[in-house]
Amino acid sequence: MRTARKLKTKPVKKHIAQNNIYEWREDKMDKRIIYLDHAATTATRPEVVEAMLPYFTENYGNPSTVYDLGAKNKTVVTESREIIAKALGTDAANIYFTAGGSESDNWALVATAEAYKNKGNHIITSKIEHHAILHTCEYLEKERGYEVTYVDVDENGIIKLDELKTAIRPTTILISVMFANNEIGTIQPIKEIGAIAREHGILFHTDAVQAFGQIPINVDELNIDMLSASGHKLNGPKGIGFLYIRKGVKIRSFVHGGAQERKRRAGTENVPGIVGLGKAVEIAVATMDDRTKKETELRNHLIDRILAEIPYTRLNGDKDRRLPNNANFSFQFIEGESLLIMLDMAGICGSSGSACTSGSLDPSHVLLAIGLPHEIAHGSLRLTLGEDNTMEEMDYVVDKVKGIVERLRAMSPLYEDFVKKNK
Numbered sequence: 555m556r557t558a559r560k561l562k563t564k565p566v567k568k569h570i571a572q573n574n575i576y577e578w579r580e581d582k583m584d585k586r587i588i589y590l591d592h593a594a595t596t597a598t599r600p601e602v603v604e605a606m607l608p609y610f611t612e613n614y615g616n617p618s619t620v621y622d623l624g625a626k627n628k629t630v631v632t633e634s635r636e637i638i639a640k641a642l643g644t645d646a647a648n649i650y651f652t653a654g655g656s657e658s659d660n661w662a663l664v665a666t667a668e669a670y671k672n673k674g675n676h677i678i679t680s681k682i683e684h685h686a687i688l689h690t691c692e693y694l695e696k697e698r699g700y701e702v703t704y705v706d707v708d709e710n711g712i713i714k715l716d717e718l719k720t721a722i723r724p725t726t727i728l729i730s731v732m733f734a735n736n737e738i739g740t741i742q743p744i745k746e747i748g749a750i751a752r753e754h755g756i757l758f759h760t761d762a763v764q765a766f767g768q769i770p771i772n773v774d775e776l777n778i779d780m781l782s783a784s785g786h787k788l789n790g791p792k793g794i795g796f797l798y799i800r801k802g803v804k805i806r807s808f809v810h811g812g813a814q815e816r817k818r819r820a821g822t823e824n825v826p827g828i829v830g831l832g833k834a835v836e837i838a839v840a841t842m843d844d845r846t847k848k849e850t851e852l853r854n855h856l857i858d859r860i861l862a863e864i865p866y867t868r869l870n871g872d873k874d875r876r877l878p879n880n881a882n883f884s885f886q887f888i889e890g891e892s893l894l895i896m897l898d899m900a901g902i903c904g905s906s907g908s909a910c911t912s913g914s915l916d917p918s919h920v921l922l923a924i925g926l927p928h929e930i931a932h933g934s935l936r937l938t939l940g941e942d943n944t945m946e947e948m949d950y951v952v953d954k955v956k957g958i959v960e961r962l963r964a965m966s967p968l969y970e971d972f973v974k975k976n977k
């Protein structure tokens with residue numbers, strides 16, 4: 555048994571040792587793959603993979619066991635929990651590991667709805683939430699008899715606080731508003747929303763999947779009761795995330811079974827994932843300032859050049875209150891999908907709408923919520939940066955986008971009509 559296991563694990567270790575991961579990246583660069591879809595997912599850092607590997611192979615014990623092989627994994631799970639808690643300014647006891655952002659969002663909504671149903675049946679959220687929130691709200695409305703108010707955002711994608719306040723009822727039990735939007739990058743006035751919720755004795759949850767690791771978050775200063783985050787959006791592994799639950803919040807278990815996560819989330823701990831998430835968070839926090847500075851510079855260059863050099867183009871989302879790595883444009887008279895396909899042929903990975911909506915012809919609910927007409931929402935492009943991107947890449951991307959938009963417009967009957975009318 556031992557030899558068999560050893561044999562199997564060796565090539566993986568050798569793979570890391572020989573830095574094949576770096577080679578693979580260089581290989582990608584040779585082919586000029588420029589990855590600008592970091593809001594969809596990110597590469598797991600080699601340091602994170604390295605930290606995780608022993609927990610697949612040698613240290614594979616179940617943390618709930620008595621013998622040392624398993625029991626010592628309790629310690630590493632606790633260490634990861636502490637790293638995350640420190641990043642949020644809270645105690646490790648308030649961090650619960652889940653299988654990612656979607657599970658955290660589902661849990662926060664469904665389980666508080668259940669736990670507080672004696673108090674009321676009303677939930678407030680925004681129109682620009684991720685589908686993990688919106689579809690869970692629809693489920694609660696249709697199948698469970700809850701009432702949900704979807705608050706509007708302004709033309710820049712910032713939630714209307716006065717509308718949020720007037721939406722509050724005596725039966726409101728939960729407000730859930732995302733920290734930063736995954737499509738247009740807008741950062742919401744989280745502290746104010748938290749204060750409004752607290753003043754009315756309502757719980758406040760925020761989906762911080764895009765924000766955590768990108769901007770500083772202190773849950774106590776911001777009046778946050780629950781917060782969702784995910785590993786793969788911050789250069790950690792996929793399939794691991796957490797929900798922060800402030801001490802004192804009544805919340806039911808969502809996944810029933812064993813007594814893991816202090817009886818609140820059953821299932822044998824994803825030890826490699828938890829270790830990887832901890833490592834990714836540690837690095838994300840340590841590099842945040844430099845990364846923000848670099849990404850903001852690159853992003854501003856990208857935005858400035860695209861708006862200056864491509865006519866009939868707009869930037870979606872607030873210019874200043876947005877994530878350092880997010881740019882989202884609408885180009886009139888073209889289809890975002892065609893643009894994406896042609897960008898892919900030029901080695902550029904971007905997105906239009908969110909990854910979950912591509913494949914469907916509906917324009918993004920976020921772009922509609924900021925008031926874009928359907929035909930303009932259709933012609934949009936989201937480019938989300940990471941710290942490995944370079945200024946040279948930005949210039950290459952602008953040149954490509956410019957050429958492709960010109961070509962697509964030359965083929966567009968809408969553009970032809972427009973040019974005729976404006977002669």
Ligand SMILES: *Cc1c(COP(=O)(O)O)cnc(C)c1O
Nearest residue numbers: 654655656684686736763764784
């Ligand atoms: C990606 C994302 C999610 C879902 O996270 P998973 O870990 O992929 O389940 C939820 N909310 C937002 C804002 C996201 O960007």
